[in-house]
Amino acid sequence: MVVGAGVGYWLWREYQRRSMLPDGIVSGNGRIESIQVDVAAKYAGRISRIFAREGDLVKTGQVLAKMDTEEMEAELAKDKAKVAEAEEAENQVKAEIVQRESELKYQNQLYDRNRALLARSVISREEMEQTHSKRDVAVAALDATKAKLQTSRRSIEAAAAEVKRIQTQIVDSTLTSPVEGRVLYKLAEEREVLAAGGKVLTLINLGDIYMEIFLPSRQAARVEIGADARIVLDAAPQYAARAKVSFVSPEAQFTPKQVETQSERDKLMFRIKLQVPQELVLPYIEKIKTGVRGVGYIKLDEATPWPEKLERRFPMPEPTKPTNAEPATTEPKTPTEPKAEETPVPKT
DSSP states (O other): OHHHHHHHHHHHHHHHHHHTSOTTEEEEEEEEEEEEEEEEOSSOEEEEEEOOOTTOEEOTTOEEEEEOOHHHHHHHHHHHHHHHHHHHHHHHHHHHHHHHHHHHHHHHHHHHHHHHHHHTTSSOHHHHHHHHHHHHHHHHHHHHHHHHHHHHHHHHHHHHHHHHHHHHHHHHTEEEOSSSEEEEEEOOOTTOEEOTTOEEEEEEEEEEEEEEEEEEHHHHTTOOTTOEEEEEETTEEEEEEEEEEEEEEEEEESSOTTOOOHHHHTSOEEEEEEEEOHHHHGGGTTTOOTTOEEEEEEESOTTSOOOGGGGOOOOOOOOOOOOSSSOOOSSOOOOOOOOGGGOOOOOO
16 A cells, blocks of 8 residues: 555656646656766776775866876886996997998098009009908998997887886776766775776766756657756756756667656657756866766756756855865955755765
8 A cells, every 4th residue: 555655756757747738848767977987097907996986076186096006116227237238239330330430531542542553653553452451341341330320229129119118018007087077886805806807986077967868769869969858856856957958769668667657668769868057067077976866857948948847956065174284374265156046966
């Protein structure tokens, strides 16, 4: 009897809600959802520290965990030594080039002198040919030494690239939050060894808040991307939050999980996504919770005005009071607050 009475009341309330909407506005049940983001290790290794716990609110770029980098740092030191060794080899080759250039200069001078002496028959042709041969040897020696210089420079570049690779791995071993959100799951513990891609934490992106509702085909066909929408939460039915239609599924489905009445189960339903603008979410970032159920409303006709109950905005959250550890300044700054009509949905 109690269950039957509860179902009857829910059906009556649903009927009342839908029957009171203007013709240009439709609604559907849904719940607040957000994108989940995994914080994972890029390379295999041991977790050194984890700085976040489940439920913590984190900022974009905040350090959440660190992997052990002792082995990488040892490799980095070895590769830096290789760079220094290659640079020393380059300096030696440069000194050898100077020596070879000096030798070639001498052989050129000797060649020019002997050619003049040969013209006056002071030296024999055999001596002249020996001078010519020595000059050619000096040219070849200089070319070979210059080739060694290019090899040394390539060795330096290869060693420097290896240093940069290890440095990048060390930087990537500090795991930071890619979004502003809340820690949903802690999936690993300190000193645990992870494979490449092993997950440490799962976050919910509180900057990407939306509600999904389901509408029958005759209504979904009239919904436009970017259409104005409202979200009302069961926990705070006296307020409505602004939203926009960001997605209309091209495929229909039966019995969506949010639909609970038999009449709606018999229809083809299309998934509609109502996105809450990020700038409206940020003032309530500490209070937002996913999974809160409610009702989404979509305006099919721009000429249809919103009912007065769907124009009541959530009140601005109270400013955080300073603690003893963080005393208020003598000239506190006035926080910049968005207008009341641009406030998002707080999750309770």
